[in-house]
Amino acid sequence: MSIDPATDASTDRITDRVTGRVTGTRLATHDLSLGYDDRTVVDHVTTRVPDGAVTVVVGANACGKSTLLRGLARLLRPGTGQVLLDGKSIHGIPTKEVARTLGLLPQNPVAPKGVTVVDLVGRGRAPHQGRFQRWGAADEAAVARALEVTGTLDLADRVVDELSGGQRQRVWIAMALAQETDLLLLDEPTTYLDVAHQVEVLDLLHDLNATRGTTVVMVLHELNLAARYADHLVAMADGRIVAEGPPREVITQERVSEVFGMQCLVVEDPVSGTPLVVPIGRHHSRRPTLVANGATA
Amino acid sequence: MSAATDSRVGTPGMPAGVDMVRAARSRVSRRHRLLVGALVVALLGVFLVRVLLGDFTVTIPDFVRILAGEQIPGATFVVMESKLPRAVLGVLVGAAFGLGGSVFQTTLRNALASPDIIGVGMGASAAAVFAIVVLGLQGVAVSGFAIAGAVAVAVLVRTLAGAAGGYRVVVVGVGASAFLVAVVQYLFTRASIYDAQAALVWLTGSLNSASWPAIARTAGCLLVLLPVVALLAGSLRLTELGDDTAAGLGSSPRRTDALLLVAVLLVSVGVAAAGPVAFAAFLAGPIARALNGGRTSLVASALVGSILVVGADHLGAYLVPDVNLPVGVVTGALGAPFLLWLVATGRTSRRSS
Structure with missing residues (x-):
């Protein structure tokens, strides 16, 4: 297996x-x-x-x-x-x-209080700055591109804590993008x-x-x-x-039940054609045999 | 610095975006420059009030003549031997506490993780009292013990708290602090009256012992430490994002530890010169941050620290007639309500909603 x-x-x-x-x-x-x-x-x-x-x-x-x-x-x-x-x-x-x-966006990053979007995203440039080589035009361009790509340019002046969850996550991704890493x-x-x-972030x-x-x-x-x-x-x-x-x-179906310990149906996602996992719980099933025998799509 | 990165930098820019980024950044830095300018003016004002006003008023022309070396009966002695050294030492010590406290609070991402709350200041005091009472030392040797004590407590608290960060450091530090208070109290029961007098200075911050040699020692230490802070301070912008994000951006944990060590040294230099001025390190950072629109500023923290200590020393000297309160009593009275407010409003740790 x-x-x-x-x-x-x-x-x-x-x-x-x-x-x-x-x-x-x-x-x-x-x-x-x-x-x-x-x-x-x-x-x-x-x-x-x-x-x-x-x-x-x-x-x-x-x-x-x-x-x-x-x-x-x-x-x-x-x-x-x-x-x-x-x-x-x-x-x-x-x-x-x-x-x-290699850039990293950890789980639930926390922005320092009072930090503006442009300041936070600018910190993504840190790996490209030396002790004596400070902020420059290349950094400004990278930050502008990161804000543009994530659709957060109009938030540049806003304080990060005051944004909605979706906006905040896009700003964090912008910070990771400003880092301009291949991975x-x-x-x-x-x-x-x-x-x-969720879909918006994944599309991005x-x-x-x-x-x-x-x-x-x-x-x-x-x-x-x-x-x-x-x-x-x-x-x-x-x-x-x-x-x-x-x-x-x-x-x-077998692997999902192995990995998640849950019986399911795997059907085709009508939108993308990718596998779609439909969980089978103990209730709500229109076809009780599914629950008893396991999935047989 | 791969070829791919360089080629991206070269892609046609987006002028509007770059302009917006530049404008947004310059608004933030302009506000900071204005704040620093205002704080410098405020410090100058507090400094002049401390030196010129009080029981014995000196006019500005007289002050200039005294500085030029002219002997004005009475005035020269009061200014040169008492008021001016107090004010100068207050500036130095306040800056050391403000900087040290702000570095701790920012690095550990918790306003309560200030050196005076997590036992670093108390470590300096306990070691100094030990040196005086048990070892019979005096002068610079006691200061050396104070610095060693602060570093030892800081390392111990950091080690016991583990990698988990700010909150555990506070809990462990408060415990360490309570233990050290007990040590000091025990030492006092063993002390002679004379030693107890000398040791008392180490319990309440005071500028009473301000002297030009003490100022020279403190200034010398700061001249060494401040450039190191300036060199390492850039990493604070990363460490305040949290350990994982900071590491992802290439910040080395060793730099953070080095910065914390320098902060401990700053605080212990302050304690060695003026005793543990209660809450000076704790108050300066949050006040500076509030003035700076919530953003951390080490320069502003240092200036606020100086203003606090010099101002509190003036208040302590003249607030209650005929009673000369040590500066630590005043800062303690200011700091305690602030501490309660922080805890009550849940603003201690810097989490966004």
Whole structure:
């Protein structure tokens, strides 16, 4: 059932949307274990993030998906193995240099009080500024582009805490964009957003990937949105990757019940044609046999 | 600095957007410049009030003549040996407390995580009292103990609190502070009357012992520490975004720790010169932030600290007739209600809604 990610050919089938050629991988893990204190949360994971694609990590609560993302962003020291960025151990690269290649938007970031949108987004330029090389025209242009792309230019003067949740999340994404990295990692960028804003944020990330070729890696809770927006889907359970590849291959009824411990139907999403997971609870079923026998779509 | 990044910088710009970004940024920095200018004027005003007014009024022309070295009977002595050193030391100590406090509050993202609340100031006091009462030391040696005590407590609190950050630092620090108060009280029961007198200075902040040598020592320390703060201060803009975001932007945790260490040294230099002026470090940052539209400003924090200490010293000297209150009593009286207000309104930790 589980596929060894190292030998899984599916990662190589991803083609770059911009260049149209099959791409390699700049960010990978090898035998990576991560944990807090003595508790292992990510257990010997080897995987490759396909370049120029949107990779989405899904799994039940506490499966280690956020921890894996934090590990990819060098926020955690590996217990075993390593994270490789351009073939080198990420912990061996100066953190500022990493920050010019790889951007991170953590879960629920908190803006300091009183900080305006333009100030916050401007802080995304920090990795490009040296001790003696201060704010310049290139920084201004990058901030303006980031605000433009995220549709937050007209909020430039506003104080971040006073924005709505959807606006605030777009501003944080703008900050990560101002960093102008080729890779962007996001930990549940849609938490606390209503469904309209979730779609808005995901569309924005899709555009970014499509127009700039930015490699996006994100953790998402919502399985159906994950299936719709991912080029490459990674399913985790108990700190391991149980399957990865195109959503159509990864999302099957058996695997969803394995990963989430829930029976479901997998049908075709009438909008996008991607797999759509319809949960089967203990109630509400029009066809009681489904509940008894498991899904038979 | 990859080729891809460079090519993006070169894409045709969006003039309107760039102009908006420039305008929005300049509005923020203009407000900050105005604030700093106003605070400098206010500090100058408080400074002159402290030096010239009071029981013994000195006119500005006389003050200029005294500074030029002229001997005016009575006035020269009062200004040069008491009022001027008090005011100058007040400026230095206030700036040290204001800066140190603001760095702590910003880095740990919690207004309560100020060195005077989490036991750093008390650590300096306890070590100094220990040096006086148990070891029989005096003078600079006691100051050395005070600085070592502050650093030790800061390291201990940070270690015990772990990586979790601001809130735990406050809880552990308040505990450490209470423990240190007990240590000091125990030491006082063992002290001779003479030692107790000398040790008392270390419990309530006071500018009574202001002297030119003390000013020279404090100014010398600040001359070393301030450039270091200036060098590291840029990382505050990242650390105040939270550990993960800051790390994502390439800020090294070592820089944050270095900045905290410098802040501890600033506070302990202040304590070594004037004792733990209650709440000066705690008050300056939030006041400066409120004046700056909610944004952190280290320069404004330092200026507010100076204004607070010099102003409170003047109030302490003349508020109650015939009673010369130490500056720490006044700042303590101001700080306690502010602390209650912070806790009551839930504004301690800087979370957005």
